[in-house]
Amino acid sequence: MNKKPFSSTWFTINEDRSPYVVLHANPSYWDKKRGPKLQSIVFRNDLTKDEALYLCLNTEGEVDLVTNVQPEHARFVHSSPYAKLIHIGGNRVLAGTFNRYQDDVNFNDRNLRLALNLAINRTQIVNDGFYGYADLVPALTPPWAFDFPEELIPTGQNSQLARQLLQEAQWPEGRVLRIATPKSFENVARIIASQMTISLQIKVEVNVILPEEELKWKRVLAEKKLIPNWDIFLANPYALFYEGTPAYFHREFLGIDGAFRAGPTLPEFDELFEDMASETDQQLLLEKAKNVDRFVFNEALALFLCAPHDLYAVNRHVKFKPYRTTFELIDTEVTELHWSRNSFL
Amino acid sequence: MTVNPEEGSPVGSINVVDSSPLNWLYTLFHAVEEAVGADHQGRIIPSLAKKVHWVDETTLELELRKGVRFHNNEPFNADYVLRAFNEIKPWIAPHPPGTWVNLPDGTRLEKEDLYKVRYYFPKPEGLALGKLRAHHFTNMLFWNQLGFGYKKLGTAEGHW
Numbered sequence: 001m002n003k004k005p006f007s008s009t010w011f012t013i014n015e016d017r018s019p020y021v022v023l024h025a026n027p028s029y030w031d032k033k034r035g036p037k038l039q040s041i042v043f044r045n046d047l048t049k050d051e052a053l054y055l056c057l058n059t060e061g062e063v064d065l066v067t068n069v070q071p072e073h074a075r076f077v078h079s080s081p082y083a084k085l086i087h088i089g090g091n092r093v094l095a096g097t098f099n100r101y102q103d104d105v106n107f108n109d110r111n112l113r114l115a116l117n118l119a120i121n122r123t124q125i126v127n128d129g130f131y132g133y134a135d136l137v138p139a140l141t142p143p144w145a146f147d148f149p150e151e152l153i154p155t156g157q158n159s160q161l162a163r164q165l166l167q168e169a170q171w172p173e174g175r176v177l178r179i180a181t182p183k184s185f186e187n188v189a190r191i192i193a194s195q196m197t198i199s200l201q202i203k204v205e206v207n208v209i210l211p212e213e214e215l216k217w218k219r220v221l222a223e224k225k226l227i228p229n230w231d232i233f234l235a236n237p238y239a240l241f242y243e244g245t246p247a248y249f250h251r252e253f254l255g256i257d258g259a260f261r262a263g264p265t266l267p268e269f270d271e272l273f274e275d276m277a278s279e280t281d282q283q284l285l286l287e288k289a290k291n292v293d294r295f296v297f298n299e300a301l302a303l304f305l306c307a308p309h310d311l312y313a314v315n316r317h318v319k320f321k322p323y324r325t326t327f328e329l330i331d332t333e334v335t336e337l338h339w340s341r342n343s344f345l
Numbered sequence: 346m347t348v349n350p351e352e353g354s355p356v357g358s359i360n361v362v363d364s365s366p367l368n369w370l371y372t373l374f375h376a377v378e379e380a381v382g383a384d385h386q387g388r389i390i391p392s393l394a395k396k397v398h399w400v401d402e403t404t405l406e407l408e409l410r411k412g413v414r415f416h417n418n419e420p421f422n423a424d425y426v427l428r429a430f431n432e433i434k435p436w437i438a439p440h441p442p443g444t445w446v447n448l449p450d451g452t453r454l455e456k457e458d459l460y461k462v463r464y465y466f467p468k469p470e471g472l473a474l475g476k477l478r479a480h481h482f483t484n485m486l487f488w489n490q491l492g493f494g495y496k497k498l499g500t501a502e503g504h505w
Binding site for chain 1: 353354355356357358359360361362363364366367368369370371372374375376382383384385386387388391399402405410412413414415416418422442443444445468469470472473474475478498
């Protein structure tokens with residue numbers, strides 16, 4: 001149990017937002033090359049996601065940019081005469097944390113963790129779960145990170161070996177594997193469950209956590225005072241940078257103060273992480289960050305899945321270039337045909 | 346009619362709907378800056394510090410950008426970095442991502458001159474640059490009137 005309070009993420013589930021937040025350009029901003037290129041930006045919080053997407057795809061002047069477009073809605077954006085789809089590998093990785101606190105099955109056994117990683121077909125997860133809008137990730141560092149170990153290859157499905165390893169890990173006869181997932185990844189969890197059922201010939205259950213219960217579940221996991229009743233929990237932490245990536249992803253899943261660590265601390269991991277975290281030479285830090293990811297991959301310390309893309313619906317007259325680790329509009333501009341520059345609209 | 350804007354001046358307006366749970370952070374990044382920022386690919390780039398370098402394993406020097414003014418015309422300099430550093434001190438867990446973003450206990454900040462500061466860490470702190478993305482430099486007006494959660498909630502815990 002971590003006795004240091006507050007060392008984990010504050011979970012934002014619900015927010016009290018103003019209906020509108022208006023940002024005005026600072027005309028004396030120091031970095032003129034970069035921006036700001038727009039006079040003002042209005043964050044509209046008075047619309048649901050569906051309303052926003054409808055207005056962006058079917059009107060001019062109401063909504064110019066919608067973030068977090070669901071992959072299943074991408075085709076609607078493609079067919080809109082008013083908007084275009086922009087997508088990029090973003091600031092999150094999706095993986096399953098193993099409950100190494102369980103006492104009837106041993107997730108501290110690498111064989112069991114590897115068996116589950118071999119039981120799934122990641123390409124199918126990306127294609128069916130994300131409509132192709134995600135990238136395969138060998139472990140937890142995405143391929144576009146500056147500290148990605150290039151030699152790592154995503155684990156392929158091998159049902160026969162998975163079953164053999166499951167047996168070696170002494171998975172109890174009839175024991176149901178329980179996957180817990182936030183509602184947003186229900187579809188992905190069901191694909192994983194279906195694949196594991198077939199590959200491992202065991203029963204797999206999916207427990208969908210409703211948005212209003214998500215905070216409670218995440219707190220249980222972060223505080224580590226109660227043993228959760230699931231075996232695998234799907235989580236998607238975020239990164240502010242892709243230099244020193246393990247500070248954001250690996251630490252959260254496995255570190256001493258990791259909000260998603262579900263099991264005893266891992267001294268070997270902690271040693272590698274600390275070696276990276278105390279390195280002040282940036283090039284060496286990147287190399288040491290690769291070592292962290294290599295270790296996590298070799299030990300199969302999580303159920304490795306993918307890195308979902310960020311999808312944006314953007315008005316056709318808006319020039320928007322997305323950032324991987326943030327959402328910034330300082331260099332976004334509009335053409336002369338945009339409604340805000342045309343008094344006829 | 347369409348008016349041609351003066352070359353390089355901001356023009357136009359957009360309406361954005363961002364349902365991300367990180368919208369609070371993204372809005373903040375549009376209004377406030379830090380020593381470092383992120384480029385499109387997620388690389389750490391200089392922002393209000395035009396140059397950062399390690400003097401030794403535990404000493405990080407920031408050479409601050411000159412000629413920067415806040416929207417209310419206050420000139421940015423080392424005093425603003427010191428103010429932010431001192432404002433964050435009383436809080437246990439100021440940052441929503443968690444206390445791992447805190448600079449280690451025992452960290453000191455010293456002003457070398459009006460545009461140079463040095464952080465003295467108790468141990469080698471390789472993640473300092475990444476952590477500095479969560480240490481925001483605002484004008485004095487902000488601290489005196491609003492603060493991160495001060496006015497609304499009476500606490501900055503979880504609101505930096």
